[in-house]
Amino acid sequence: MLKLTKKADYGLMALKYLAEHPETPALSAKDVADAYGIPAQLLAKILQLLTRNGLLRSHAGMNGGYELARDAREISAYEVIHAIDGPFFITSCTKGDKNCDLTPSCTIKEPLARVNDTIAGVLKSISIQDLTEHEQPAGRAAEANRLVTLTL
């Protein structure tokens, strides 16, 4: 539970990889898949999804492939997850959909919706760029702290 799907994982990894290779004009799905040992056809579908959602630009034909549609700083982890797995809800019945099927307007949903928003906020505050800065100098000078507000 509360687990990212592998697809979302793969998508994040792929975007990170693309962000780390800005010099190359485009990388094919196979390139990225090989780099990480991901099933190529599966990754291809994921990259297509990301393209459809405007996070990547694709280019067919020889020497084709994918490139980031925006600066890595401008793409959030939230967008990636949303593009791949669809709307983001931690509870099965959130008021976005039809109302809760459980009988008496299950009152627990409302506080959990706040939690949902908070988590979404955390994911929105993380960019692909952030993912690439994984090697931390021992002094931890490069760390960034972000404050997220949870309103109950």
Place this chain on the structure above:
Amino acid sequence: MLKLTKKADYGLMALKYLAEHPETPALSAKDVADAYGIPAQLLAKILQLLTRNGLLRSHAGMNGGYELARDAREISAYEVIHAIDGPFFITSCTKGDKNCDLTPSCTIKEPLARVNDTIAGVLKSISIQDLTEHEQPAGRAAEANRLVTLTL
């Protein structure tokens, strides 16, 4: 993805219900299940799990049932989810387990582990008591803001 299981939902609802009925000595699984339209046998197993993990006290026999083992303020949503669904990881391969099965030490896990911790922190900051205070006066006077720090 990133969705609570129904069991965790049910568990939270049940604890909330117990917290809202402090006067009664003990409520049976059936009582709670009927109140929410949850399958009784399923809820029973969930409550047993919560008992095993020290969040509830149980009492067999007639007029038996469950009661909170601690004050509702002292039970966090995190504990409930953890008790029901087990260890909390947003990624399938977190360094807790055997290392990532994907080939080159998939570097994305490390930043995501921070996200994981942040989300866990959010859930830890929410108590069952918080869930019961769902009706907000229009003035929003009773709201509480909590700050969560995300360290990248």
Place this chain on the structure above:
DNA sequence: TCAGTATACGACCGATTCTGTCGGCATTTC
């Protein structure tokens, strides 16, 4: 113009996980 490389997309199946049920047993109260 043709061959090769690449994306695009839908259908499908096997595996895993989740939800819910059943049956039997233990414990307490009346």
Place this chain on the structure above:
DNA sequence: GAAATGCCGACAGAATCGGTCGTATACTGA
């Protein structure tokens, strides 16, 4: 001892997920 309740393991149906296949389409370069 009977009724109510918790305790526990096994299991079946359903849903979701992961991954594959086949085919169509688009672009490039010789």
